[in-house]
Amino acid sequence: xxxxxxxxxxxxxxxxxxxxxxxxxxxxxxxxxxxxxxxxxxxxxxxxxxxxxxxxxxxxxxxxxxxxxxxxxxxxxxxxxxxxxxxxxxxxxxxxxxxxxxxxxxxxxxxxxxxxxxxxxxxxxxxxxxxxxxxxxxxxxxxxxxxxxxxxxxxxxxxxxxxxxxxxxxxxxxxxxxxxxxxxxxxxxxxxxxxxxxxxxxxxxxxxxxxxxxxxxxxxxxxxxxxxxxxxxxxxxxxxxxxxxxxxxxxxxxxxxxxxxxxxxxxxxxxxxxxxxxxxxxxxxxxxxxxxxxxxxxxxxxxxxxxxxxxxxxxxxxxxxxxxxxxxxxxxxxxxxxxxxxxxxxxxxxxxxxxxxxxxxxxxxxxxxxxxxxxxxxxxxxxxxxxxxxxxxxxxxxxxxxxxxxxxxxxxxxxxxxxxxxxxxxxxxxxxxxxxxxxxxxxxxxxxxxxxxxxx
Amino acid sequence: xxxxxxxxxxxxxxxxxxxxxxxxxxxxxxxxxxxxxxxxxxxxxxxxxxxxxxxxxxxxxxxxxxxxxxxxxxxxxxxxxxxxxxxxxxxxxxxxxxxxxxxxxxxxxxxxxxxxxxxxxxxxxxxxxxxxxxxxxxxxxxxxxxxxxxxxxxxxxxxxxxxxxxxxxxxxxxxxxxxxxxxxxxxxxxxxxxxxxxxxxxxxxxxxxxxxxxxxxxxxxxxxxxxxxxxxxxxxxxxxxxxxxxxxxxxxxxxxxxxxxxxxxxxxxxxxxxxxxxxxxxxxxxxxxxxxxxxxxxxxxxxxxxxxxxxxxxxxxxxxxxxxxxxxxxxxxxxx
Numbered sequence: 001x002x003x004x005x006x007x008x009x010x011x012x013x014x015x016x017x018x019x020x021x022x023x024x025x026x027x028x029x030x031x032x033x034x035x036x037x038x039x040x041x042x043x044x045x046x047x048x049x050x051x052x053x054x055x056x057x058x059x060x061x062x063x064x065x066x067x068x069x070x071x072x073x074x075x076x077x078x079x080x081x082x083x084x085x086x087x088x089x090x091x092x093x094x095x096x097x098x099x100x101x102x103x104x105x106x107x108x109x110x111x112x113x114x115x116x117x118x119x120x121x122x123x124x125x126x127x128x129x130x131x132x133x134x135x136x137x138x139x140x141x142x143x144x145x146x147x148x149x150x151x152x153x154x155x156x157x158x159x160x161x162x163x164x165x166x167x168x169x170x171x172x173x174x175x176x177x178x179x180x181x182x183x184x185x186x187x188x189x190x191x192x193x194x195x196x197x198x199x200x201x202x203x204x205x206x207x208x209x210x211x212x213x214x215x216x217x218x219x220x221x222x223x224x225x226x227x228x229x230x231x232x233x234x235x236x237x238x239x240x241x242x243x244x245x246x247x248x249x250x251x252x253x254x255x256x257x258x259x260x261x262x263x264x265x266x267x268x269x270x271x272x273x274x275x276x277x278x279x280x281x282x283x284x285x286x287x288x289x290x291x292x293x294x295x296x297x298x299x300x301x302x303x304x305x306x307x308x309x310x311x312x313x314x315x316x317x318x319x320x321x322x323x324x325x326x327x328x329x330x331x332x333x334x335x336x337x338x339x340x341x342x343x344x345x346x347x348x349x350x351x352x353x354x355x356x357x358x359x360x361x362x363x364x365x366x367x368x369x370x371x372x373x374x375x376x377x378x379x380x381x382x383x384x385x386x387x388x389x390x391x392x393x394x395x396x397x398x399x400x401x402x403x404x405x406x407x408x409x410x411x412x413x414x415x416x417x418x419x420x421x422x423x424x425x426x427x428x429x430x431x432x433x434x435x436x437x438x439x440x441x442x443x444x445x446x447x448x449x450x451x452x453x454x455x456x
Numbered sequence: 457x458x459x460x461x462x463x464x465x466x467x468x469x470x471x472x473x474x475x476x477x478x479x480x481x482x483x484x485x486x487x488x489x490x491x492x493x494x495x496x497x498x499x500x501x502x503x504x505x506x507x508x509x510x511x512x513x514x515x516x517x518x519x520x521x522x523x524x525x526x527x528x529x530x531x532x533x534x535x536x537x538x539x540x541x542x543x544x545x546x547x548x549x550x551x552x553x554x555x556x557x558x559x560x561x562x563x564x565x566x567x568x569x570x571x572x573x574x575x576x577x578x579x580x581x582x583x584x585x586x587x588x589x590x591x592x593x594x595x596x597x598x599x600x601x602x603x604x605x606x607x608x609x610x611x612x613x614x615x616x617x618x619x620x621x622x623x624x625x626x627x628x629x630x631x632x633x634x635x636x637x638x639x640x641x642x643x644x645x646x647x648x649x650x651x652x653x654x655x656x657x658x659x660x661x662x663x664x665x666x667x668x669x670x671x672x673x674x675x676x677x678x679x680x681x682x683x684x685x686x687x688x689x690x691x692x693x694x695x696x697x698x699x700x701x702x703x704x705x706x707x708x709x710x711x712x713x714x715x716x717x718x719x720x721x722x723x724x725x726x727x728x729x730x731x732x733x734x735x736x737x738x739x740x741x742x743x744x745x746x747x748x749x750x751x752x753x754x755x756x757x758x759x760x761x762x763x764x765x766x767x768x769x770x771x772x773x774x775x776x777x778x779x780x781x782x783x784x785x786x787x788x789x790x791x792x
Contacts, residue, residue: 057567057570119780119781123777123781130761130762131761134762183776183779183780184776184779187779187783189565189566189567189570190497190498190566190567190570191713191717191779191783193498193567193570194498194709194713194775195775195776195779197706197709198706198709198710198771198772198775198776199772199776201706201768201769201772202769202772202773205765205766205768205769206769208765209763209765209766359699360702361578361581361702365574365577365578368571368574369574369578372571421586423589424585424586424587424589427581427582427585427586427590428582428586429582430578430579430581430582430585431578431579431582431583431586433575433578434575434576434577434578434579434580434581434582435575435579437571437572437574437575437578438555438572438575438576438579441568441571441572441575442555442558442572445568
């Protein structure tokens with residue numbers, strides 16, 4: 001893997017970008033950018049598995065990211081015992097009921113697959129189950145939501161280390177992807193795009209409004225971390241010694257002991273932030289490497305060849321006896337699992353879960369730009385796309401500011417146009433993304449790092 | 457009396473808002489369906505095209521207002537509409553020339569078209585937000601209500617009021633006019649017929665001497681008119697916010713597919729179907745049943761199928777149901 005030229009391009013670009021930002025802005029900014037680049041790379045790899053390997057167009061990325069985010073809440077938050085005793089049973093019963101509905105729908109599909117009115121049965125069951133579900137769960141939900149509404153008002157989670165939630169997020173996403181895939185995957189490409197986009201809309205609506213589950217728009221803050229907290233670091237002996245060691249030359253120049261201590265304190269505070277981000281970067285880097293390794297293995301395995309065969313000529317693959325429907329469903333679940341994993345990583349890094357922040361532009365289409373820009377069908381391309389696009393996304397506002405100041409420098413400080421443009425600096429990132437996407441699709445349709453066609 | 461009250465109640469809370477919202481969706485959906493039928497791709501930039509058109513109309517409205525020009529009882533935005541339409545047509549044709557034409561000549565697959573429409577979506581999104589900002593803008597002026605709830609109560613002596621906003625009537629009238637002209641054009645004129653022929657079978661249409669460039673040009677013109685009109689009507693009725701316009705793309709897509717993608721009449725009905733299901737399924741019928749049922753049978757719960765939080769989700773769910781049962785839409789799709 002290390003000898004691969006694409007691999008080298010990817011990670012040297014990433015290192016150069018991080019170092020540049022570190023030198024010109026600050027190391028804190030550089031590391032948080034790096035972390036989000038790494039998370040974006042995981043998301044992009046998830047989409048690349050679906051789109052690049054199998055040609056499945058999934059515009060529901062946002063929904064799977066939100067499921068991953070929900071998993072962090074369900075796994076890491078301590079349970080709210082009062083809420084469980086007040087409405088836990090009602091929720092469990094309605095959960096069982098929901099499971100029974102889903103299973104019976106699948107059973108009907110299987111057992112009565114030839115029946116004339118099969119679809120109407122399914123439809124009837126789903127329509128009837130919604131008011132019934134509301135009837136069963138309604139009282140418990142209002143009880144749960146009324147307990148300490150300002151601070152909790154939800155069931156809480158399992159109080160486990162948050163790292164587990166990444167895997168739980170992946171599994172939950174895969175389960176949802178199974179249901180979505182069963183419904184949508186038979187559709188033609190553009191229908192599939194629209195319907196997955198709408199499904200992700202439904203998922204976001206549920207996460208946003210089922211307050212007993214996720215606190216909805218009231219957000220969950222102060223999630224656990226897999227790395228130490230800044231405050232604890234600042235008090236621990238070894239960390240202070242470490243900072244002293246790294247800054248010994250700087251500190252030895254200061255003679256006044258009082259100034260020295262205040263300088264050391266300041267250094268400890270700034271470096272604790274950097275240290276925490278560095279820990280995150282290491283964990284994320286490991287994740288990126290592991291997923292990249294397995295994606296590469298999968299792509300070059302007989303299974304990967306089969307997937308590409310299905311993508312390039314479905315009819316021929318079917319004629320060769322490949323089960324296209326099953327493989328599509330499997331790869332859809334696999335990709336969604338990785339996206340869910342990334343969603344959990346993102347929420348862990350942010351430390352808070354805000355369902356209302358999930359918007360298709362940022363969480364679906366931006367990820368798609370990463371994949372298309374980086375190189376469809378090439379894992380390294382997806383990683384590179386994640387890095388580059390996130391870098392542009394973050395840095396385009398300062399860049400636009402410089403450009404605006406350059407062109408409006410001669411204008412008065414109170415000039416309306418100048419102020420207006422300066423206020424709308426954040427939106428230049430959309431412009432950059434759009435133009436970037438249009439240019440790449442036109443002049444480099446296979447992306448920055450095109451897919452390698454292996455011939456033997 | 458109770459019966460009349462219950463009818464008025466439903467009219468006020470379901471029928472009037474449903475017709476208004478349905479008209480707005482229908483106009484939008486016809487635009488999406490025309491692009492799909494003639495140019496053969498799902499245009500994700502459509503919501504932002506609507507936002508762009510509305511933005512121009514708002515800027516023009518402000519200009520007219522600053523000059524002291526108004527439209528009497530009607531909103532000034534209607535005067536500004538032609539300018540908005542012209543600029544939107546210009547933008548559509550610009551993007552067609554610079555972006556879509558290349559892929560059309562190359563006969564790219566539908567996914568490439570979706571991807572480039574995403575690029576245009578990003579660009580238009582940025583342009584609208586840079587020019588007018590991301591905030592809510594209310595640009596409705598003129599006379600607000602045709603009938604107020606209290607006035608209606610006094611007039612009829614009923615318990616329930618019926619409020620009709622002037623924007624609701626304007627929406628309905630504009631939709632009727634626009635759709636009549638459009639369907640007359642598609643069904644009766646030679647250009648409209650050639651458009652339908654081109655949509656139905658491109659090769660045959662080319663063989664019969666239909667000029668594809670002209671067809672594409674006319675399609676973009678019609679689509680831009682529809683987008684601007686739909687966007688302005690929605691903005692007048694509620695308010696203008698770029699993000700809402702982007703979100704409205706989703707029910708519009710739902711309406712398009714439900715009605716059979718590529719079928720304008722289907723899109724028209726699809727718009728109303730989506731609107732009425734969204735409003736009808738989230739309305740609490742408790743008061744309605746109070747009027748029509750005897751006292752002993754009065755309901756204790758809200759009698760609401762699903763809470764209003766799930767308004768958008770309903771249209772998505774309908775779409776998925778339709779996709780499973782009739783992938784081509786309720787009305788036959790792919791022919792305009």
